[in-house]
């Protein structure tokens with residue numbers, strides 16, 4: 567089998583979006599004195615699809631969710647020529663070809679996200695060619711079903727957050743993640759508001775439901791050191807991205823500070839990046855996203871390294887490109903799940919573009935043993951809600 571064509575498209579949402587609200591989610595921009603919608607640069611309303619065609623007529627489907635137009639340009643100009651004419655089963659060679667040829671600028675960030683999109687499409691192709699789901703190519707079924715946690719609970723009024731948390735309990739979820747709305751520049755009032763929101767959610771869900779806390783790079787080391795002891799009484803499953811991704815020593819200091827595990831990795835890239843995080847004991851939970859980190863070829867290597875460190879892998883975002891990795895390794899105990907709802911932050915856009923992702927039932931997801939590839943296809947039902955760039 568030979569790759570004959572790489573088709574990229576950018577889908578930019580033009581449909582209804584939920585109006586942003588203040589203190590929706592603390593984030594890396596909050597350290598700046600800029601006014602206005604600080605979460606704006608972290609709203610993902612576009613997606614790049616990667617369709618790799620072969621001389622057998624099979625087509626593999628990949629995706630990139632960061633900087634879609636740039637990802638498209640990188641794939642069209644630099645990566646497609648490297649894989650056209652090649653055998654997709656030479657996936658390690660093709661990954662190295664893409665990685666090494668773009669090493670001057672592509673080993674992290676959007677370059678590696680673009681490589682991820684091509685690599686995911688290659689693995690989808692291989693599964694389709696063999697008539698096997700991708701997880702059967704990676705290690706097979708290590709779980710009867712995949713436990714997942716509901717991930718939303720962006721900051722709003724406490725009553726609404728409690729109602730949302732209750733709705734996840736009613737759906738059978740045994741774990742959920744909430745977001746903080748405040749950080750260092752919001753002072754003691756913001757600290758109090760952060761603690762009140764955790765107390766309100768914990769009041770609804772009780773002590774036996776896992777609660778994860780998301781800072782999304784919106785704090786700094788000093789503020790996190792002050793907050794962690796105050797959060798211990800809520801016994802969170804983890805505290806996520808308390809500092810910016812480059813502050814690896816800050817992560818390591820926080821990860822040793824209290825009993826609260828520190829998680830991160832959705833803004834780290836390749837098995838080299840995760841080796842550094844693990845060797846420094848910077849995180850107690852790894853959260854790469856397969857459509858950023860280097861695709862399935864890189865993610866499976868990270869799973870192996872994480873297993874040797876006994877650090878669990880709970881990939882960012884859920885979605886099929888991550889579910890297949892979680893199903894195929896004991897190093898990954900569960901998945902994130904973004905509830906389907908009106909387009910807001912953009913994580914939910916995946917469901918408007920693709921179909922095939924499993925629905926959670928009582929807090930569990932399952933993959934089909936007989937669906938070849940990733941089991942995803944483009945959902946044309948909402949195409950009229952997107953501006954599509956070929």
Ligand SMILES: O=C(O)C(=O)C[C@@H](O)CO
Pocket residue numbers: 591717745780782832882883902911913
């Ligand atoms: O789901 C996560 O871990 C994210 O970081 C999503 C992002 O939108 C902030 O919540």
Ligand SMILES: [Mg+2]
Pocket residue numbers: 780782806807832882
């Ligand atoms: Mg996160």
